[in-house]
Amino acid sequence: MNHVLTTVHTSNPSTVHVTITPTSASTPTSAVQPSLLHRIELRVxxxxxxxxxxxxxxxxxxxxxxxxxxxxxxxxxxxxDALRAWCAQCMHH
Incomplete structure (x- = not known):
């Protein structure tokens, strides 16, 4: 199962809406259990x-x-400052 990424740019440049849909959308989603590989691909x-x-x-x-x-x-x-304090402490021992 491959996925299609649909990106919609909004008027606000810091906001992007993304929809991820399986390419096998004709198959009922309840009948398809995504495999570990598909879930990893989606996470990546x-x-x-x-x-x-x-x-x-x-x-x-x-x-x-x-x-x-x-x-x-x-x-x-x-x-x-922490490095200087540590060096000073080391020199006194």
């Missing part, structure tokens, strides 16, 4: 879809860019 397709959606994220506004830069700088500062 969903993972790839989510991954590509994250890459197409709209440009971040200025405030969000500033917030992320500040968080990154603060995290780097904390890591450096």
């Amino acid at each position: 397709a969903l993972w790839l879809l989510m991954r590509s959606a994250r890459r197409q994220e709209p440009e971040l506004d200025h405030a969000e860019q500033h917030r992320r830069r500040r968080n990154s700088s603060e995290r780097a500062r904390r890591e450096q």
Whole structure:
């Protein structure tokens, strides 16, 4: 059983509606039990879809860019402070 991905782009660029339907749609779905392979294929397709959606994220506004830069700088500062403290502790032993 293969699946068909139908993507509908909306007016909001951050929203995409996706419909996944089996190609054997003529077969009643209650009579078809998807195999493990089909379920894995579907999960991989969903993972790839989510991954590509994250890459197409709209440009971040200025405030969000500033917030992320500040968080990154603060995290780097904390890591450096922890490393210095660890080195100082090692030198005293």
